[in-house]
Amino acid sequence: MTALRIDGIRHRVLSPVDLTLIPGEQVFLSGPSGSGKSLLLRAIADLDPNEGEVWLGDEARSSMPAPLWRRRVGLLPAESFWWAETVGEHLPENTRGITDVLERLGFDAGVLGWSISRLSTGERQRLALVRLLAQRPEALLLDEATANLDPANRDCVESLIAHYRETASASVLWVSHDPEQRQRLGGRSYRIRDGRLEPES
Amino acid sequence: MTLIHLTPWDLALAAALVLLLAGMSWWLRLGVERRILIAAVRSTIQLMLVGLVLKILFNQTHPALIGLMSMVMLSAAGFEVMQRQKRRYRGIWSYGIGAFSMFLSSFTVIFLALTVVIRVDPWYEPQYLIPLLGMMLGNTMNGVAIALDSLTRQAWEARGQIEARLLAGGNWEQAIEEIRRDALRSGLIPIVNAMGTAGLVSLPGMMTGQILAGGPPLEAAKYQLLIMFLLSGGTGLGSVAAVWLGSKRLFDRRERLRLDRLRIP
Numbered sequence: 001m002t003a004l005r006i007d008g009i010r011h012r013v014l015s016p017v018d019l020t021l022i023p024g025e026q027v028f029l030s031g032p033s034g035s036g037k038s039l040l041l042r043a044i045a046d047l048d049p050n051e052g053e054v055w056l057g058d059e060a061r062s063s064m065p066a067p068l069w070r071r072r073v074g075l076l077p078a079e080s081f082w083w084a085e086t087v088g089e090h091l092p093e094n095t096r097g098i099t100d101v102l103e104r105l106g107f108d109a110g111v112l113g114w115s116i117s118r119l120s121t122g123e124r125q126r127l128a129l130v131r132l133l134a135q136r137p138e139a140l141l142l143d144e145a146t147a148n149l150d151p152a153n154r155d156c157v158e159s160l161i162a163h164y165r166e167t168a169s170a171s172v173l174w175v176s177h178d179p180e181q182r183q184r185l186g187g188r189s190y191r192i193r194d195g196r197l198e199p200e201s
Numbered sequence: 202m203t204l205i206h207l208t209p210w211d212l213a214l215a216a217a218l219v220l221l222l223a224g225m226s227w228w229l230r231l232g233v234e235r236r237i238l239i240a241a242v243r244s245t246i247q248l249m250l251v252g253l254v255l256k257i258l259f260n261q262t263h264p265a266l267i268g269l270m271s272m273v274m275l276s277a278a279g280f281e282v283m284q285r286q287k288r289r290y291r292g293i294w295s296y297g298i299g300a301f302s303m304f305l306s307s308f309t310v311i312f313l314a315l316t317v318v319i320r321v322d323p324w325y326e327p328q329y330l331i332p333l334l335g336m337m338l339g340n341t342m343n344g345v346a347i348a349l350d351s352l353t354r355q356a357w358e359a360r361g362q363i364e365a366r367l368l369a370g371g372n373w374e375q376a377i378e379e380i381r382r383d384a385l386r387s388g389l390i391p392i393v394n395a396m397g398t399a400g401l402v403s404l405p406g407m408m409t410g411q412i413l414a415g416g417p418p419l420e421a422a423k424y425q426l427l428i429m430f431l432l433s434g435g436t437g438l439g440s441v442a443a444v445w446l447g448s449k450r451l452f453d454r455r456e457r458l459r460l461d462r463l464r465i466p
Contacts, residue, residue, distance in 0.1 A: 046455050066456040067456060070368050
């Protein structure tokens, strides 16, 4: 049960951002391209230089090594990248519950032996989510998690994320361009304008 | 065997070949005639100057003068390494990483060779130190330049993969592991190849020089072997140091990939 509290995070295009997500809460971000949505997620994951602090429960980001922080606060980038030959090589040692996650996205366990080069864009995007959830993150930062998917697969991903959010009480900060998706899934929603967060009515 | 002295006239004859090459470049519109001529003039001036400096240096073993000469050679090598990078580190680093790793490897290996292997007395005897150091720096420079260039180039291209590994909870060394190994390998290939084919395809330059200058071939071969082993050790050490420092510089304390520390070419 960990809340995610963003406390004055800023970098070159953002004025300080403050935002608190209670455990298991889902918050959407939108805004024109170039407004800094992805940069905000990268800053929270500590992938770019930034100022400010982020709290996971009562633990500060600066109090733990960056690799541990990134494991606990998982970022799903808009474009997925792979560094080894097969899907399975990208997963952590302990993959408890991975088959359930795979099944929910319409894969069987055989996919772990697939070579990365034969995956389609949509498959990559869904498997990147599998890879992320296999780390058992306590909070999720999603950047356009369903952008390249057809409606059926999009529904699978949405329900998997909802399931994970409820069972793990993980807070989810989700960048989504799709107003229908934001309405369908509910939760608070913000727009980034001129580097500031504005609540979306 | 006696040493046949080369007269300026002999050298001029050989230089005619370079002129011929430049003429060919002009004739075939290769557009490199200027560079050929400049390089030829540069090498003439530089080598004659070095010959003069060494002549003066050999007549006296003043440690300060020898140290100065070594430093001049090192800084020239450092500059050359920097020049060969496509994506250079910003600030002092592009020069510093190369120069420091060459300093570390060349000077240690040379010092060991002079004190333990050849046992020159005093160890800084310029007749041994300067030529050895020159060969050492020349080869280490190649290895370091290739390795660093490969490291920064690949890191730039594989930004997505590196960051994906960081996001998967890996530390910076895991994230750049493969690239680092690859960069190191490419830095070592030239010297390993040279060792493998030495004597079969071509006689190495130093050995050729010694034989032409009238030395006994077997002595020349032994010296060449010594040099070869020293060079590979030095190149290896220098490349390892450069790649380690270079890859460390690509990440900051929070283990973020900092490609902004590289200049855009």
